[in-house]
Amino acid sequence: MKKLNFGCGTRYVPGWTNIDFHGEGTHVQRVNLLAGFPFPHRSFDGVYSSHVLEHFAPQQGSFLVKESNRVLKSGGTLRTVVPDLEATCREYLRILALDDCDQEKAKLYNWVKIELLDQLVRTTGGGEMGSLVRSLADRGDQRMMEYVRSRIESDLGKVPSRQGVGSRMAKITPGKVMTKLTYGYLGLVKSLIPKNLQTMVWSGASIGEKHRWMYDRYGLKLLMKECGFADAHFMAFNESSIPGFCDDHLDSNIDGKPYKNVSIYCEAMKP
Numbered sequence: 001m002k003k004l005n006f007g008c009g010t011r012y013v014p015g016w017t018n019i020d021f022h023g024e025g026t027h028v029q030r031v032n033l034l035a036g037f038p039f040p041h042r043s044f045d046g047v048y049s050s051h052v053l054e055h056f057a058p059q060q061g062s063f064l065v066k067e068s069n070r071v072l073k074s075g076g077t078l079r080t081v082v083p084d085l086e087a088t089c090r091e092y093l094r095i096l097a098l099d100d101c102d103q104e105k106a107k108l109y110n111w112v113k114i115e116l117l118d119q120l121v122r123t124t125g126g127g128e129m130g131s132l133v134r135s136l137a138d139r140g141d142q143r144m145m146e147y148v149r150s151r152i153e154s155d156l157g158k159v160p161s162r163q164g165v166g167s168r169m170a171k172i173t174p175g176k177v178m179t180k181l182t183y184g185y186l187g188l189v190k191s192l193i194p195k196n197l198q199t200m201v202w203s204g205a206s207i208g209e210k211h212r213w214m215y216d217r218y219g220l221k222l223l224m225k226e227c228g229f230a231d232a233h234f235m236a237f238n239e240s241s242i243p244g245f246c247d248d249h250l251d252s253n254i255d256g257k258p259y260k261n262v263s264i265y266c267e268a269m270k271p
Contacts, residue, residue: 001045007052013248042073046242050081054211065227072270080266085214087262119211123199220266229268
């Protein structure tokens with residue numbers, strides 16, 4: 001089978017065609033997704049994206065789904081994973097309904113507002129979410145950290161291993177150099193804006209970090225239908241109609257836990 005993983009970031013496996021705005025060595029092709037996928041019609045049996053669509057405006061998200069339809073063969077499957085807006089809203093309402101005397105309510109309330117809103121409005125890398133996670137780690141609040149992990153991902157807060165200068169230098173690619181230069185240029189442009197206005201007109205969050213839209217099951221099903229797909233349905237993180245998909249551990253960690261929590265797993269077929 002020929003399978004496409006678009007917006008893959010650093011999560012990819014051999015046997016797939018992996019594309020992203022930022023290339024990762026020889027494993028990921030550097031592609032401007034909004035210029036269209038650089039593949040002919042009916043090239044793939046399966047197309048996959050995880051936590052990608054929410055980083056684009058609705059019209060851009062629709063374009064990416066239509067591109068997925070274009071490059072899929074008839075009978076092919078599009079698997080789309082996005083954060084679950086409905087589940088987050090239900091958690092928000094659950095916490096609001098707690099008794100005000102509940103000692104945990106304020107902490108839970110502070111988190112769920114961040115979960116719902118921070119990635120939509122943040123103007124700095126990591127936003128309020130990053131600040132809160134660091135604060136919990138510094139305080140050693142394991143109970144709250146476990147709750148936050150259950151809302152995002154199981155390896156949240158793990159400290160990456162240190163790499164020597166040689167290892168870092170070996171990973172430098174022309175694409176990464178261009179990315180650094182681009183962000184350097186944007187930083188110079190930002191410096192021309194008065195500091196007290198910068199957060200109003202400029203986002204310091206990196207490309208692919210901010211959420212620009214959110215989806216629930218009903219909205220995702222409507223989107224699939226509008227883009228020409230049929231039989232959109234939902235399943236667990238470790239289920240798929242794409243042969244061998246679960247063996248690649250794209251939606252799960254090696255320990256069998258989901259890679260991302262509070263997510264929707266939607267598969268739709270091209271007629």
